[in-house]
Amino acid sequence: MRFLIAYGSTATAEIDGISAAGATPGVMYHTPAADAELTTYGALIRTHAVPVSPAGCPTPAIITRAILNLLDRHPLAIDAGLNVATGAPTIDMTTSPGGDIREPEPVPRAEQLVGQGRELGERVPDADLVLGESIPGGTTTALGVLRALGEPFGVSSSLSENPIGLKETVVQESLRKNDHEAGAAASNPVLALRCHGDPVLAVLSGICLGALEADRSVMLAGGTQMVAVAALVRHAGESAPLTLATTPFVAEDPAVELAAAGEALNLSIRVTDPGFGEASHVALERYQAGEAKEGVGMGGALALAAEADIPMSRVRGEIIRVYDSVVTHGA
Amino acid sequence: MRFLIAYGSTATAEIDGISAAGATPGVMYHTPAADAELTTYGALIRTHAVPVSPAGCPTPAIITRAILNLLDRHPLAIDAGLNVATGAPTIDMTTSPGGDIREPEPVPRAEQLVGQGRELGERVPDADLVLGESIPGGTTTALGVLRALGEPFGVSSSLSENPIGLKETVVQESLRKNDHEAGAAASNPVLALRCHGDPVLAVLSGICLGALEADRSVMLAGGTQMVAVAALVRHAGESAPLTLATTPFVAEDPAVELAAAGEALNLSIRVTDPGFGEASHVALERYQAGEAKEGVGMGGALALAAEADIPMSRVRGEIIRVYDSVVTHGA
Numbered sequence: 130m131r132f133l134i135a136y137g138s139t140a141t142a143e144i145d146g147i148s149a150a151g152a153t154p155g156v157m158y159h160t161p162a163a164d165a166e167l168t169t170y171g172a173l174i175r176t177h178a179v180p181v182s183p184a185g186c187p188t189p190a191i192i193t194r195a196i197l198n199l200l201d202r203h204p205l206a207i208d209a210g211l212n213v214a215t216g217a218p219t220i221d222m223t224t225s226p227g228g229d230i231r232e233p234e235p236v237p238r239a240e241q242l243v244g245q246g247r248e249l250g251e252r253v254p255d256a257d258l259v260l261g262e263s264i265p266g267g268t269t270t271a272l273g274v275l276r277a278l279g280e281p282f283g284v285s286s287s288l289s290e291n292p293i294g295l296k297e298t299v300v301q302e303s304l305r306k307n308d309h310e311a312g313a314a315a316s317n318p319v320l321a322l323r324c325h326g327d328p329v330l331a332v333l334s335g336i337c338l339g340a341l342e343a344d345r346s347v348m349l350a351g352g353t354q355m356v357a358v359a360a361l362v363r364h365a366g367e368s369a370p371l372t373l374a375t376t377p378f379v380a381e382d383p384a385v386e387l388a389a390a391g392e393a394l395n396l397s398i399r400v401t402d403p404g405f406g407e408a409s410h411v412a413l414e415r416y417q418a419g420e421a422k423e424g425v426g427m428g429g430a431l432a433l434a435a436e437a438d439i440p441m442s443r444v445r446g447e448i449i450r451v452y453d454s455v456v457t458h459g460a
Numbered sequence: 461m462r463f464l465i466a467y468g469s470t471a472t473a474e475i476d477g478i479s480a481a482g483a484t485p486g487v488m489y490h491t492p493a494a495d496a497e498l499t500t501y502g503a504l505i506r507t508h509a510v511p512v513s514p515a516g517c518p519t520p521a522i523i524t525r526a527i528l529n530l531l532d533r534h535p536l537a538i539d540a541g542l543n544v545a546t547g548a549p550t551i552d553m554t555t556s557p558g559g560d561i562r563e564p565e566p567v568p569r570a571e572q573l574v575g576q577g578r579e580l581g582e583r584v585p586d587a588d589l590v591l592g593e594s595i596p597g598g599t600t601t602a603l604g605v606l607r608a609l610g611e612p613f614g615v616s617s618s619l620s621e622n623p624i625g626l627k628e629t630v631v632q633e634s635l636r637k638n639d640h641e642a643g644a645a646a647s648n649p650v651l652a653l654r655c656h657g658d659p660v661l662a663v664l665s666g667i668c669l670g671a672l673e674a675d676r677s678v679m680l681a682g683g684t685q686m687v688a689v690a691a692l693v694r695h696a697g698e699s700a701p702l703t704l705a706t707t708p709f710v711a712e713d714p715a716v717e718l719a720a721a722g723e724a725l726n727l728s729i730r731v732t733d734p735g736f737g738e739a740s741h742v743a744l745e746r747y748q749a750g751e752a753k754e755g756v757g758m759g760g761a762l763a764l765a766a767e768a769d770i771p772m773s774r775v776r777g778e779i780i781r782v783y784d785s786v787v788t789h790g791a
């Protein structure tokens with residue numbers, strides 16, 4: 130098994146009110162760089178603060194790292210457009226950060242990114258791949274891609290109040306500026322990525338395509354951004370089995386319609402409940418209140434813990450241990 | 461335990477007859493990029509041939525990967541001046557390849573590289589670090605650093621016939637072009653690196669300093685290039701205990717005087733014999749004939765296998781398995 134997580138950025142996140150991943154652009158762009166360090170080392174190396182939402186919800190990177198500790202596994206990080214230097218080792222995709230999707234071509238090199246991702250997915254010599262992401266603003270670009278492909282599904286939010294109206298407005302503006310109707314890119318996923326997506330979606334859809342073509346099994350670890358990856362793969366004509374592993378926070382979000390998306394895109398949906406309601410700790414209670422919900426491969430990591438029969442009480446204990454260690458030593 | 465390997469390049473390797481790491485500059489620069497992929501994945505990803513010496517000796521990356529398979533450990537790669545893109549995830553040191561040491565300043569950013577390495581060594585949260593390298597031409601730059609520091613020791617070669625006269629001539633020319641006598645940089649290791657070294661030595665000496673300052677244990681995994689790293693660390697005033705783990709091929713090389721270097725630099729020397737003479741396989745017999753000798757952390761990997769009580773027959777079996785798999789599927 131190989132756990133690959135793509136980290137990147139999109140200027141779309143700078144639109145007021147879009148993302149919880151940081152209060153200001155500086156803090157926001159810092160989030161994926163810090164997430165890469167936390168998942169790699171369980172500590173910060175070059176970055177200087179553990180990403181925490183305005184209401185105090187810590188990054189899901191802590192949850193993924195805690196579970197990988199219990200499984201003794203090591204994830205690989207992909208630089209799919211980081212805007213801030215990370216101390217984690219990253220596979221270089223030679224891409225710039227994504228632009229604001231209201232600009233003409235937010236991902237001008239989308240085709241090359243899909244190609245590079247595909248090559249990686251074909252050549253990584255593991256039978257099973259798990260794919261995750263960290264990109265602030267990523268649910269808005271995911272919505273842009275879904276609408277451009279003609280898919281009707283909604284997206285979740287890392288905020289407890291989903292600014293879904295704002296996201297739809299931004300996506301409508303993105304479609305309009307290219308004279309695209311919804312569904313204009315239904316037979317051209319690269320067009321959807323180039324005009325309405327982000328570099329993380331481009332790289333991950335490429336990896337997924339390459340891995341499926343090489344007869345590997347792929348688990349998409351995440352929420353609605355991974356639904357967008359699945360949609361890109363299906364619209365590219367790939368019909369091989371595909372699993373999406375996510376959290377109850379996404380699965381129970383009425384904005385998402387996850388079951389319908391799973392059916393339409395032929396996804397096997399796996400939801401793993403970490404039982405955060407049973408522990409009272411600052412690291413967990415904001416999740417229970419509906420913040421963060423997913424990200425940095427959290428749903429996939431939970432699925433791997435369940436597969437390995439690790440009790441969720443042990444998972445929660447290790448999350449608290451990692452949280453206390455990075456919040457004490459890392460911030 | 462954290463196994464960190466720095467990969468880089470120096471134009472010094474292009475001097476005719478210096479390195480066995482490739483017949484032409486193109487092939488040579490490809491070697492560390494491929495080594496990083498082999499140690500990370502046990503397979504090639506973006507590069508297209510397993511590095512093999514002109515006489516058919518495969519890269520020690522295969523040996524290190526085989527042992528890490530048996531130990532179920534994952535190494536981290538550092539880009540300390542790669543000249544060819546690698547598909548391995550790398551920690552970015554934002555350095556260019558090193559220049560020819562006969563030019564005025566082959567490593568103009570030596571001070572920053574030592575500083576970045578130091579930060580990494582301080583912050584990586586593991587109690588034990590193992591450090592390795594892959595840089596064609598690296599024994600010549602190591603000799604340059606040793607002479608600039610005023611250390612008298614010789615260096616080994618990846619060729620069975622060590623072109624030691626040529627290396628000494630190149631190093632004399634390097635010293636002369638800066639008006640340096642031997643020992644001119646004895647109290648200024650950054651000067652030795654900037655004028656006579658390479659970016660890999662700069663980064664590794666920085667990591668070693670940072671880790672020792674943070675009370676970590678460090679094992680230098682390699683031969684005479686790691687002697688140069690130790691010399692840089694000692695000349696920077698750091699006297700903490702330090703282990704150098706290498707192969708019998710280096711330890712028994714009369715050009716090297718390893719025991720004397722160990723005594724002068726206060727190194728605990730550990731030599732682990734992989735018993736390659738007991739197996740007859742193309743992947744091992746060129747080592748027995750004196751080629752390659754070390755590199756890509758091989759001596760350290762062997763020491764870790766011995767510490768874990770893995771029989772060398774099992775190590776040899778896994779080396780042959782990895783070799784057959786990459787030579788069949790990767791080349």
